Amino acid sequence: MxxxxxxxxxxxxxxxxxxxxxxxxxxxxxxxxxxxxxxxxxxxxxxxxxxxxxxxxxxxxxxxxxxxxxxxxxxxxxxxxxxxxxxxxxxxxxxxxxxxxxxxxxxxxxxxxxxxxxxxxxxxxxxxxxxxxxxxxxxxxxxxxxxxxxxxxxxxxxxxxAAATGYFGAQLGEIAEGDTVVVLGAGPVGLIAAQSSWLMGAGRVIVVDHLPHRLEKARTMAHAETLDYDELDDVVLELKKQTDFLGADVVIEAVGAEADGNALMHVTGTKLKLQGGSPVALNWAIDGVRKGGTVSVVGAYGPIPNAVKFGDAMNKGLTLRMNQTxxxxxxxxxxxxxxxxxxxxxxxxxxxxxxxxxxxxxxxxxxxxxxxxxxxxxxxxx
Structure with missing residues (x-):
C-alpha cells in the first residue's frame, strides 16, 4: 500500500x-x-x-x-x-x-x-x-x-x-449558566470548544489567537468575541479589563505545546527528545481565570514538566481539569x-x-x- x-x-x-x-x-x-x-x-x-x-x-x-x-x-x-x-x-x-x-x-x-x-x-x-x-x-x-x-x-x-476534543474541553470546564468562557487558541479544537461553550450555557465566549483568518473563523463559526494577542501588551490584563477585573469563570486551554517550538524547545526537544512544551498559554489561563474558577486543558503537551505557575493556581483556589479525550x-x-x-x-x-x-x-x-x-x-x- x-x-x-x-x-x-x-x-x-x-x-x-x-x-x-x-x-x-x-x-x-x-x-x-x-x-x-x-x-x-x-x-x-x-x-x-x-x-x-x-x-x-x-x-x-x-x-x-x-x-x-x-x-x-x-x-x-x-x-x-x-x-x-x-x-x-x-x-x-x-x-x-x-x-x-x-x-x-x-x-x-x-x-x-x-x-x-x-x-x-x-x-x-x-x-x-x-x-x-x-x-x-x-x-x-x-x-x-x-x-x-x-x-x-x-x-x-x-x-x-479535533471536534471531540473541543467538546471535551468545554465539558471539563463545568460551565454554569451565564459564565464567561475564554478559549485560548482558535485552531480546530478551540473553535469547537467555543461552539460547545454556548451549548453548555455560557453567557459570553472570548477566543484568543493572533492569526487573522482563525480569529475571523471564531467570529463567524463560533459567534465569539475575539482578542488578537499580537495587538496587546498584556493578554492577562486585557482579559481582566474585559471581566470587571475579576477574570473569566472558565478558561479552556486549546493550544498546548507550541508546535513551532521556541529556541529552548528545539534544543531540549530535537536534540534530547525531551519536549515538554512552552507554558505560556497555560500560565495565561491560570492568570486570566478568576479566583475559584476552572481551567480546562486539552492542548497537547509533552511528557516532561513545564514551568507552570502552580503556586498561583493553588493560591487562587483554581480547579484544573485535563486529559486526553x-x-x-x-x-x-x-x-x-x-x-x-x-x-x-x-x-x-x-x-x-x-x-x-x-x-x-x-x-x-x-x-x-x-x-x-x-x-x-x-x-x-x-
Missing part, C-alpha cells in the same frame, strides 16, 4: 509499505477513505516528540471501510463504513470500564499515563496511523462506530479527535448536536490534499500558509 512515512524532522515521504494484516483475532483492517492532519501531528513533524521512529506512519483522525476482520470480531463486517476514535483502548480494563478510554491500561507498554494513540510515536504504543491507504484497528469491537447514514464524511473524520464517550451527545446543526465541524475544513501530496500538506499546515485551519487527506486506495 501507499503510506506517509516519517524520515526525520520535516522529512515525510509517501512510500510503498506492507499492507497491514490481522495480527489478533479482534483486529480489523480498514481501507481509509478520509484522514486529517492534526495540530498535534506537527510535534512529530518537527521531530519534537520522543521515540518517533523512522518509517512510522502518522494520522490519528481517519474514517474508512472495513476491508477485513479477525475471527473474534462480532460488531463489524466487511463493507461497514466506520469512524475510528484516535484512542486505542481495550474496553475492559479498570479505566475503560469507567469511560476513561484515553487512559486504557492494556494498550501502551511504553507509558503509565496515556493509553494508545494511532500514528503518534512509540510513546503512545507505536500503532501506525491512518495517513495511508489501509490501517490496522485493534479491539475492533470496542473502538470503531458505524457512520450514521445522515452524517457527512468530513464531520465524521473530525469527530474522531475519551472520544467515544462524547459521541452519543455530539452526534445529536451535529445532526441538529449546533456543532458544525466541517465548517473549519480549509484544504484537501491527495495522499501523494502529504509533504506539501504538512508544510502548508505547519507554516500556516493560505489561511489553512484544517487540512484533510484523501488516500487513493485501489
Amino acid at each position: 501507499r503510506a506517509m512515512t516519517y524520515r526525520g524532522p520535516y522529512k515525510l515521504r509517501v512510500e510503498e509499505k506492507d499492507r497491514p494484516r490481522v495480527e489478533h483475532p479482534n483486529d480489523a483492517i480498514v481501507k481509509v477513505q478520509l484522514a486529517a492532519i492534526c495540530g498535534s501531528d506537527l510535534h512529530l513533524y518537527h521531530g519534537m516528540m520522543p521515540d518517533t521512529r523512522i518509517g512510522h506512519t502518522f494520522g490519528h483522525e481517519f474514517i474508512g471501510v472495513v476491508d477485513e476482520v479477525g475471527p473474534s470480531v462480532q460488531n463489524l463486517a466487511v463493507g461497514d463504513r466506520v469512524m475510528v476514535p484516535f484512542n486505542v483502548f481495550c474496553g475492559s480494563c479498570w479505566f475503560c470500564a469507567r469511560g476513561l478510554y484515553s487512559n486504557c491500561h492494556n494498550v501502551n507498554p511504553n507509558a503509565t499515563a496515556v493509553g494508545g494513540i494511532y500514528g503518534y510515536s512509540h510513546t503512545t504504543g507505536g500503532y501506525d496511523g491512518g495517513q495511508a491507504e489501509y490501517v490496522r484497528v485493534p479491539f475492533a469491537d470496542v473502538g470503531p462506530v458505524k457512520i450514521p447514514d445522515w452524517m457527512h464524511d468530513e464531520d465524521a473524520v473530525l469527530l474522531t479527535d 475519551p472520544v467515544k464517550r462524547q459521541w452519543p451527545r455530539m452526534f445529536e448536536h451535529v445532526r441538529n446543526g449546533h456543532l458544525t465541524p466541517r465548517e473549519m475544513v480549509t484544504h484537501r490534499f491527495p495522499l501523494e501530496h502529504i509533504a506539501e500538506a504538512y508544510h502548508v499546515f505547519s507554516a500556516k500558509l493560505d489561511g489553512c485551519i484544517k487540512p484533510l487527506i484523501l488516500p487513493s486506495a485501489s
